[in-house]
Amino acid sequence: MTSSRRSSAATAAGCRISSAATSTRASGCFAREQRELRDRFKNVVGIDPLETVSNVAQKNYQRWKAVQEEVFSRLPGPWGKSEKE
Secondary structure, three states, X not given: OOHHHHHHHHHHOOOOOOOOOOHHHHHHHHHHHHHHHHHHHHHHHOXXXXXXXXXXXXXXXXXXXXXXXXXXXXXXXXXXXXXXX
16 A cells, blocks of 8 residues: 555544654554444444454354363373372
């Protein structure tokens, strides 16, 4: 993307970022643009993409945790359950 396209895109989103801008200002602009994009997507499609991805990630985490616990419970030695348990 050329610098003129970048500056026009940033200005269109209401974010005028110069080369001297701080990272805080730039990240605030980015966050605002992401919220707006997310809201537009939710209005068109009817679902919140971030919520959907978060739910999938949470389910994957729970599944992998269960698999890990199952694997470690079957291993002998310091990784699995001791014979005393």
